[in-house]
Amino acid sequence: MSTHEGEADDARISTVSTTSQTYGALVWRRLRKSIPGMVGLVLVTLLLVFALFANFFSPMNPNAATTSFAPPDKISFFSKDGFTLWPVAYPVTEGAELDPITFQPLMGPDMDNPRPLALFAKGWEYKFLGLIPTNRHFIGVSDGTPLHLLGTDKLGRDILSRGIVGSRISLMIALVSIALITVIGTLTGIMSGYLGGKFDLWFQRFVEIILAFPQLPLYLALTTLIPVTAPSYIFLSFVIAVIVGLGWAQLSREVRAKTMSMARVDYVRAAMAVGASDNRIITRHILPNVMSHVIVSITLGIPTIILLESFLGYLGFAVKPPLISWGLMLQDAGTFSVIGSYPWILSPVGFVLLAVFAFNALGDGLRDAIDPY
Amino acid sequence: MNQQIAIEAKNIGVSFKVDGGQVEAVKDVSFTLHKGQTIALVGESGSGKSVTARAIMKLLSKRASVSDNTEILYGGKNMARLSDKEMRGLRGNRLTMIFQEPMSSLNPVYTIGKQLAEILRIHQKISKADAFKRAVDLLKEVQIPDPEARVRQYPHQLSGGQRQRVMIAMALANKPDVLIADEPTTALDVTVQAEILNLIKVLKEKNGMAVILITHDLTVVRQFADHVYVMQHGLVRESGPTEQLFTNPQHPYTKRLLGSEPKGHANAMDVSKETVLEGRNVRVTYTLRKGGAFRGTNYNLHAVDGLSLILKRGETLGLVGESGSGKTTFGQALMRLNKLTEGEVDFLGHRIDTLDRLGMKPFRQRMQIVFQDPFSSLNPRMSVRQIIEEGLIVNGIGKTRAERLERVKQALRDSGLPDTILARFPHEFSGGQRQRLAIARAVALEPEFILLDEPTSALDLSVQAQIIELLRKLQRDKGLSYLFISHDLKVVRALCHRVIVMQNGKIVEEGPVADVLERPQTDYTKRLVRAAFEIAT
Numbered sequence: 073m074s075t076h077e078g079e080a081d082d083a084r085i086s087t088v089s090t091t092s093q094t095y096g097a098l099v100w101r102r103l104r105k106s107i108p109g110m111v112g113l114v115l116v117t118l119l120l121v122f123a124l125f126a127n128f129f130s131p132m133n134p135n136a137a138t139t140s141f142a143p144p145d146k147i148s149f150f151s152k153d154g155f156t157l158w159p160v161a162y163p164v165t166e167g168a169e170l171d172p173i174t175f176q177p178l179m180g181p182d183m184d185n186p187r188p189l190a191l192f193a194k195g196w197e198y199k200f201l202g203l204i205p206t207n208r209h210f211i212g213v214s215d216g217t218p219l220h221l222l223g224t225d226k227l228g229r230d231i232l233s234r235g236i237v238g239s240r241i242s243l244m245i246a247l248v249s250i251a252l253i254t255v256i257g258t259l260t261g262i263m264s265g266y267l268g269g270k271f272d273l274w275f276q277r278f279v280e281i282i283l284a285f286p287q288l289p290l291y292l293a294l295t296t297l298i299p300v301t302a303p304s305y306i307f308l309s310f311v312i313a314v315i316v317g318l319g320w321a322q323l324s325r326e327v328r329a330k331t332m333s334m335a336r337v338d339y340v341r342a343a344m345a346v347g348a349s350d351n352r353i354i355t356r357h358i359l360p361n362v363m364s365h366v367i368v369s370i371t372l373g374i375p376t377i378i379l380l381e382s383f384l385g386y387l388g389f390a391v392k393p394p395l396i397s398w399g400l401m402l403q404d405a406g407t408f409s410v411i412g413s414y415p416w417i418l419s420p421v422g423f424v425l426l427a428v429f430a431f432n433a434l435g436d437g438l439r440d441a442i443d444p445y
Numbered sequence: 446m447n448q449q450i451a452i453e454a455k456n457i458g459v460s461f462k463v464d465g466g467q468v469e470a471v472k473d474v475s476f477t478l479h480k481g482q483t484i485a486l487v488g489e490s491g492s493g494k495s496v497t498a499r500a501i502m503k504l505l506s507k508r509a510s511v512s513d514n515t516e517i518l519y520g521g522k523n524m525a526r527l528s529d530k531e532m533r534g535l536r537g538n539r540l541t542m543i544f545q546e547p548m549s550s551l552n553p554v555y556t557i558g559k560q561l562a563e564i565l566r567i568h569q570k571i572s573k574a575d576a577f578k579r580a581v582d583l584l585k586e587v588q589i590p591d592p593e594a595r596v597r598q599y600p601h602q603l604s605g606g607q608r609q610r611v612m613i614a615m616a617l618a619n620k621p622d623v624l625i626a627d628e629p630t631t632a633l634d635v636t637v638q639a640e641i642l643n644l645i646k647v648l649k650e651k652n653g654m655a656v657i658l659i660t661h662d663l664t665v666v667r668q669f670a671d672h673v674y675v676m677q678h679g680l681v682r683e684s685g686p687t688e689q690l691f692t693n694p695q696h697p698y699t700k701r702l703l704g705s706e707p708k709g710h711a712n713a714m715d716v717s718k719e720t721v722l723e724g725r726n727v728r729v730t731y732t733l734r735k736g737g738a739f740r741g742t743n744y745n746l747h748a749v750d751g752l753s754l755i756l757k758r759g760e761t762l763g764l765v766g767e768s769g770s771g772k773t774t775f776g777q778a779l780m781r782l783n784k785l786t787e788g789e790v791d792f793l794g795h796r797i798d799t800l801d802r803l804g805m806k807p808f809r810q811r812m813q814i815v816f817q818d819p820f821s822s823l824n825p826r827m828s829v830r831q832i833i834e835e836g837l838i839v840n841g842i843g844k845t846r847a848e849r850l851e852r853v854k855q856a857l858r859d860s861g862l863p864d865t866i867l868a869r870f871p872h873e874f875s876g877g878q879r880q881r882l883a884i885a886r887a888v889a890l891e892p893e894f895i896l897l898d899e900p901t902s903a904l905d906l907s908v909q910a911q912i913i914e915l916l917r918k919l920q921r922d923k924g925l926s927y928l929f930i931s932h933d934l935k936v937v938r939a940l941c942h943r944v945i946v947m948q949n950g951k952i953v954e955e956g957p958v959a960d961v962l963e964r965p966q967t968d969y970t971k972r973l974v975r976a977a978f979e980i981a982t
Contacts, residue, residue, distance in 0.1 A: 095826060095870075337821050338816040338818060338821045338822035339821065339822050339823055339824040341782060341814070341816070342814065342816065342822055342883075342886065343824075343835065344782060345780065345782060345809060345812075345813060345814045346809055346810070346813070346835060346836035346839055346840065346886075346890065347805070347806045347809030347810060347836070347839050347840055348835065348836075348839045349839070352839065356824075356827070356835070357824055360824075360826040361824070361825070361826060
């Protein structure tokens with residue numbers, strides 16, 4: 073550009089960066105600054121890695137039964153010989169003494185029986201990524217005896233392992249549902265917002281009906297329609313179908329509003345002025361600018377579905393055994409006496425909390441970062 | 446002139462935290478403000494003039510930090526060192542400020558009277574009833590008609606100019622010593638602008654306050670300021686008494702700023718040329734609803750009321766009017782971007798008002814549009830190349846990628862931009878550069894007609910001059926016809942051959958630019974001309 077008389081260089085702004093910043097780079101730069109966003113990102117990544125390599129990370133076979141309601145093993149850096157650098161696990165067993173009031177045997181760590189923990193220990197057989205047969209696990213006991221870091225449930229199955237393997241189903245339900253919700257919600261929203269007129273008027277009334285539907289009774293009624301003997305994949309896809317069927321309406325509404333404001337922006341009018349087709353205007357101008365909003369509602373929608381799954385599972389409607397999900401695990405914690413005596417049975421609540429927090433934090437960070445202009 | 450000093454500022458420095466360091470927005474700005482005097486801080490956007498004003502009022506954002514050697518002496522105290530509590534006692538009381546946007550600086554859920562009374566009661570011990578009476582007096586003072594009724598109204602019931610008057614009333618409520626006016630008239634129509642500035646002047650003389658006027662408009666400065674400080678890049682480049690500075694500027698930046706007032710005339714043209722665009726009795730009607738949901742009635746608002754125009758090849762036709770006069774609606778209706786209710790439009794001898802979208806497509810390439818706001822007219826997700834290439838792809842111009850690329854580069858060069866910026870995104874460019882991009886997008890299609898919808902009004906003065914020069918050059922080289930929509934008569938004089946003055950959807954006056962601007966026939970045009978070229982009446 074030509075310089076004009078008296079136009080001194082503006083010395084206040086650093087001009088170090090001369091390359092252009094892509095959209096992704098700008099979003100990343102802002103997301104990096106948000107502490108909750110980064111915490112969420114790390115947790116979500118960990119969660120996905122754990123779910124993907126669930127068998128590798130779970131120390132025990134999630135379906136193998138040992139002692140029922142065994143409490144968590146005690147992990148300690150101290151053995152009989154004093155301090156050890158590598159922690160050892162003491163199984164918690166019934167001691168010889170009885171409680172003077174209830175006459176139940178007192179539980180306590182079996183200090184005579186230290187079992188050193190090991191990374192990449194040998195354990196139960198599985199196929200790594202479904203392909204390579206192996207028996208190595210991220211963590212275990214070096215001699216191959218059972219390790220229950222979070223105790224066992226009423227059938228004696230390891231809760232930690234079930235939690236890790238269960239994350240697969242819980243996250244799968246959430247991710248598949250949100251993917252479908254996103255596609256349906258965005259498409260219908262853009263169509264309704266862009267076309268307007270009669271279609272918009274009637275379509276929005278339909279959306280309102282769906283939004284006004286009492287959800288819980290519908291879930292319960294619909295799930296009872298499936299025969300109990302139906303194979304589990306049918307059951308799963310049915311659950312997903314119900315979640316999607318009720319979930320897309322909200323996103324569709326939001327996208328419609330966003331599209332309507334977008335359609336009035338000058339650059340869309342400029343595209344009309346060069347003679348661009350509706351198709352082109354939607355895919356090149358409206359969709360990319362609506363996506364930022366959609367991405368945020370995806371990350372904030374996942375925790376909602378995880379919660380929904382956990383509570384449907386708790387009521388026994390989401391997933392049937394032998395599949396494992398967090399909601400299903402919580403079903404075991406249904407009675408007060410069980411919680412009172414075996415509090416570790418509640419640990420799936422921790423998994424749900426962690427996952428919900430992770431996605432919420434990430435969504436929060438993304439919301440601030442996603443519109444960098 | 447009264448020589449008592451109201452504010453003496455020395456070495457105001459403000460820096461902002463940004464990614465990887467600090468940006469010094471204002472460096473060592475010093476000025477002296479005497480009682481009863483008006484000083485003007487003049488500069489283009491980003492020059493630090495508003496930041497300076499906010500530093501005085503201590504209204505800076507949290508990311509800003511004021512440098513240690515800043516001294517703002519008011520009544521013997523350094524305001525830069527005052528605590529927030531002491532500052533609250535001064536703000537709105539001894540020092541007041543009015544802002545650019547009168548639409549958003551009043552709270553929409555309270556009546557005017559309530560908001561005025563609140564200001565009074567914060568700083569003075571008076572009863573509610575007295576405060577209310579005083580509010581009526583204040584409204585009378587700022588010349589709002591029927592103040593007794595207005596005081597009970599809500600902000601949305603007032604026009605933009607009246608709201609700015611209310612803002613001034615609020616600022617004057619406690620008889621301040623200093624009034625800071627930050628672009629007080631930029632958001633207002635030209636005729637209203639003159640009234641507001643005169644009001645400030647009258648009230649200043651009556652109350653003997655000192656005024657700091659922040660503006661980019663040199664005509665305003667010349668009329669209203671006693672002393673001028675020219676700012677650029679956070680520094681005061683030059684200062685001096687107004688007349689001296691305008692007649693004998695020293696610093697090259699000041700010279701350039703003064704020289705960038707729109708000047709020159711439209712390219713000479715041959716009037717016998719063919720007609721490019723003709724509109725006959727064009728009418729655009731919106732159906733609005735009055736009253737409640739059940740007993741309401743529909744009525745028609747004629748945004749454009751049966752207008753006709755003829756645009757010849759190589760001609761620039763100005764469409765002038767205040768906001769709400771229907772000029773943009775008219776322009777876009779002629780391009781079939783708005784629905785026509787009635788009327789006929791011919792483009793290059795073809796009737797286009799009856800065509801559907803598909804039928805319009807062959808004509809789209811030959812008529813283009815440049816919008817007012819270069820920040821919303823470029824898709825932020827597309828690169829420069831994608832933006833300019835879009836029209837070529839849509840219209841099937843250029844067989845190969847290489848051919849299209851060459852045309853994109855040519856359009857950039859034509860618009861005075863380097864052709865090396867293809868992969869960049871709009872947010873990397875300044876307002877003027879973005880407007881050049883928007884022009885490049887239009888000329889890439891080699892149109893015969895361009896609708897220019899206030900293309901210069903969002904830009905700084907010096908950038909504005911460059912864009913006008915560019916538009917003239919493109920017209921000379923390519924024989925373009927322009928329909929130029931504007932409220933700024935100075936730009937119209939510099940660019941247009943003929944002009945149409947619009948008011949409330951009707952044509953008030955039309956004719957060659959020189960005739961209409963020098964010998965306006967109707968009162969409305971006279972008012973517009975006076976407001977644009979004289980301001981003070």
